Amino acid sequence: MTAAIEQVRKGNDAAEEADCPALFRNAPSSVEFKKLRKRLLREARQAIDDYSMLPGEGRPAKWLVCLSGGKDSYTLLAVLMDLKWRGLLPVELVACNLDQAQPGFPGHILPDFFENHGIEHRIVREDTYSIVTDKIPAGKTYCSLCSRLRRGILYRTAREEGCDAIVLGHHREDILETFFMNLFHGGRLASMPPKLVNDEGDLLVLRPLAYCGEKDIAKFASAMNFPIIPCDLCGSQDGLQRAEIKKMLEGWEKQAPGRLGVMARALAHARPSHLLDRKLYDFENLVPSGSVVSDAGDAEEPCAASLAMTEKLFAAE
Known part of the structure; x- marks a missing residue:
C-alpha cells in the first residue's frame, strides 16, 4: 500500500512538473525546498490581499515586474509566476530589466534568462551610470540619484507597456532598514509601503515580498540557481549608512531570533x-x-x- 501511495505521489509530482512554468522545471524536489516555496507564496499572497494590490473584480491588470538581476527580483518574478500558474494572480506579467550601461555589465544574462524560460519581457538601456558618476562626487553614495533616475525610466516603460503598476522586489528587511534609516538619519517615522501611488497619480508601486524574510529569499534564489548579477555601482562603495543598518539588524536577529518579524509586525500596528x-x-x-x-x-x-x-x-x- 505504501509503495502504491508513493508511486501515485511521484506521478502527481511529475505531472505537476510537466505543467508548471518553465522557470520551475528544474526546481529542487526536496521537502525542504517545497516548504520554502510554499512559505514565500503564502507570504506574498497575504501581502497582496492585505494591501489590496489586485484590481477590482472584472478589471484586467498588467504589472511591470522589475528585475535588476539580484536574488530579490528573481524571486519576485518566480513567486508571481507561481501564483499566476496556480490561478491565484489574475494579472498579466511583463518582466523588465533596466540596463544602466555600467562598465562590464553582462547585458546578455537577463535577456537569455527570459528567452530560455519563455518569459514576456522588455529590456531598456539607458546610460544612467554616466549621469550618476558625473553628478555625484567620488566617495559619496550614488543610491539616491540612481534610484530616482531608475524609477522615472520604469514609470515611462510601464506606461508604454500599458501597465497599471510597477512591481519591486523589496522584502521585509529592506522595509525595516528604510525605517531605521529614516529614524536615525531623517528624523521621521517612515518606511517603504507595500503599496503606493506615484506622484503623477497614474501608476501603482507594489511590493508583494513585504512579508518575506531575506534569508528565505536567499535560500530560494540559491536553490533555483538564478544567474545573479551583482550591482557594482553601489555595491563597490564602502561605509554606506544602509549597510550599517543592515549589520545592526542582522546582529539583533542573531541575538534574538524572530526579532525582525516582531519589528515588521510593529510597523502594521501604529498607535498615533x-x-x-x-x-x-x-x-x-x-x-x-x-x-x-x-x-x-x-x-x-x-x-x-x-x-x-x-x-x-x-x-x-
Whole structure:
C-alpha cells in the first residue's frame, strides 16, 4: 500500500512538473525546498490581499515586474509566476530589466534568462551610470540619484507597456532598514509601503515580498540557481549608512531570533495616540472623560510595565 501511495505521489509530482512554468522545471524536489516555496507564496499572497494590490473584480491588470538581476527580483518574478500558474494572480506579467550601461555589465544574462524560460519581457538601456558618476562626487553614495533616475525610466516603460503598476522586489528587511534609516538619519517615522501611488497619480508601486524574510529569499534564489548579477555601482562603495543598518539588524536577529518579524509586525500596528505627531492625533482636544479609551474607542488595558514601575517607585510610601 505504501509503495502504491508513493508511486501515485511521484506521478502527481511529475505531472505537476510537466505543467508548471518553465522557470520551475528544474526546481529542487526536496521537502525542504517545497516548504520554502510554499512559505514565500503564502507570504506574498497575504501581502497582496492585505494591501489590496489586485484590481477590482472584472478589471484586467498588467504589472511591470522589475528585475535588476539580484536574488530579490528573481524571486519576485518566480513567486508571481507561481501564483499566476496556480490561478491565484489574475494579472498579466511583463518582466523588465533596466540596463544602466555600467562598465562590464553582462547585458546578455537577463535577456537569455527570459528567452530560455519563455518569459514576456522588455529590456531598456539607458546610460544612467554616466549621469550618476558625473553628478555625484567620488566617495559619496550614488543610491539616491540612481534610484530616482531608475524609477522615472520604469514609470515611462510601464506606461508604454500599458501597465497599471510597477512591481519591486523589496522584502521585509529592506522595509525595516528604510525605517531605521529614516529614524536615525531623517528624523521621521517612515518606511517603504507595500503599496503606493506615484506622484503623477497614474501608476501603482507594489511590493508583494513585504512579508518575506531575506534569508528565505536567499535560500530560494540559491536553490533555483538564478544567474545573479551583482550591482557594482553601489555595491563597490564602502561605509554606506544602509549597510550599517543592515549589520545592526542582522546582529539583533542573531541575538534574538524572530526579532525582525516582531519589528515588521510593529510597523502594521501604529498607535498615533502614543506617538508625538500632532497632525495624526488630536492632542489639543484630548480631555478626561472618566474612563480610559483607546484609539478605536474601546476600553484600554493598563500598561503592565507602567504599573510595575509605579509600584516599585512608590512601594515605600
